[in-house]
Amino acid sequence: MVRTTQLFRKARKTFQDLRLLQILQSEIAHELSSTPCQNYENNGSSSHFTVEHDSLKSQDVVLRRKMDSGEEVVISALLGPLRFGYDGAFPREILMKICVSKPGVSSLLQFDCGVSEDGHGGSPFKLYNAYYLRSSDCLGPSVYRGPSFSSLDPRLQDALKEYLISRGVEESLTNFLLIHLHKKEQGQYLNWLKNVEYSIAKRESNEL
Known part of the structure; x- marks a missing residue:
């Protein structure tokens, strides 16, 4: 029973991390495509x-x-x-x-x-x-x-x-x-997002 609980907690944490990675990657893609200054470049x-x-x-x-x-x-x-x-x-x-x-x-x-x-x-x-x-x-x-x-x-x-x-x-x-x-x-902000994404992805790879 204890082992089952531990596996359940690990699976839930993995799912949460994967969901967070998806959110981070979506936000990074949005920031990269967002150019609010494009009409003011020169x-x-x-x-x-x-x-x-x-x-x-x-x-x-x-x-x-x-x-x-x-x-x-x-x-x-x-x-x-x-x-x-x-x-x-x-x-x-x-x-x-x-x-x-x-x-x-x-x-x-x-x-x-x-x-x-x-x-x-x-x-x-x-x-x-x-x-x-x-x-x-x-x-x-x-x-x-x-x-x-x-x-x-x-x-x-x-x-x-x-x-x-x-x-x-x-x-x-x-x-x-x-x-x-x-x-x-x-x-x-982009650098911060990428650093968080890298940290979570690295932690997930180490736990596999």
Whole structure:
């Protein structure tokens, strides 16, 4: 009776693993055939910026640009929360932190921005916050960063956005980030699915 129970448990586990393998393989096939960015393939470029960090194990990407004047622009970008019910090509907004510094000056400007498709094939960025920081040591959350961006004069808000555009934060760059980070997430998800599939298949072969 004990032996029968053990065989039954093993058979049930084998069936569950095979079912899980089928689900994983179906999901992998779906992801491989899914190309949500296909209509946006050639619409973006990071030509003005150098990719400084883009690890396969991390969620973010860091870009840097050094202007002829010596001024540096550093962008850190990653995907924001999933927007449930959204039926566009890109289900997540891009969240960007942009820091602008001048040579020989410890102070810097920091901007918090968001990027999402506008429904017309574009991806203009939205400026959420702008800060003047006395040094890079003042990036902590406890430091007072001035009034809220929405309370600033609308003309100043527009001028700050134009300031970033003049430093290369234009639509070709935001298109690049929107496509690149969604593709990166899809690639990481595919790798995870394949690793799980391999582990289960290997375990099943060892138990035969």
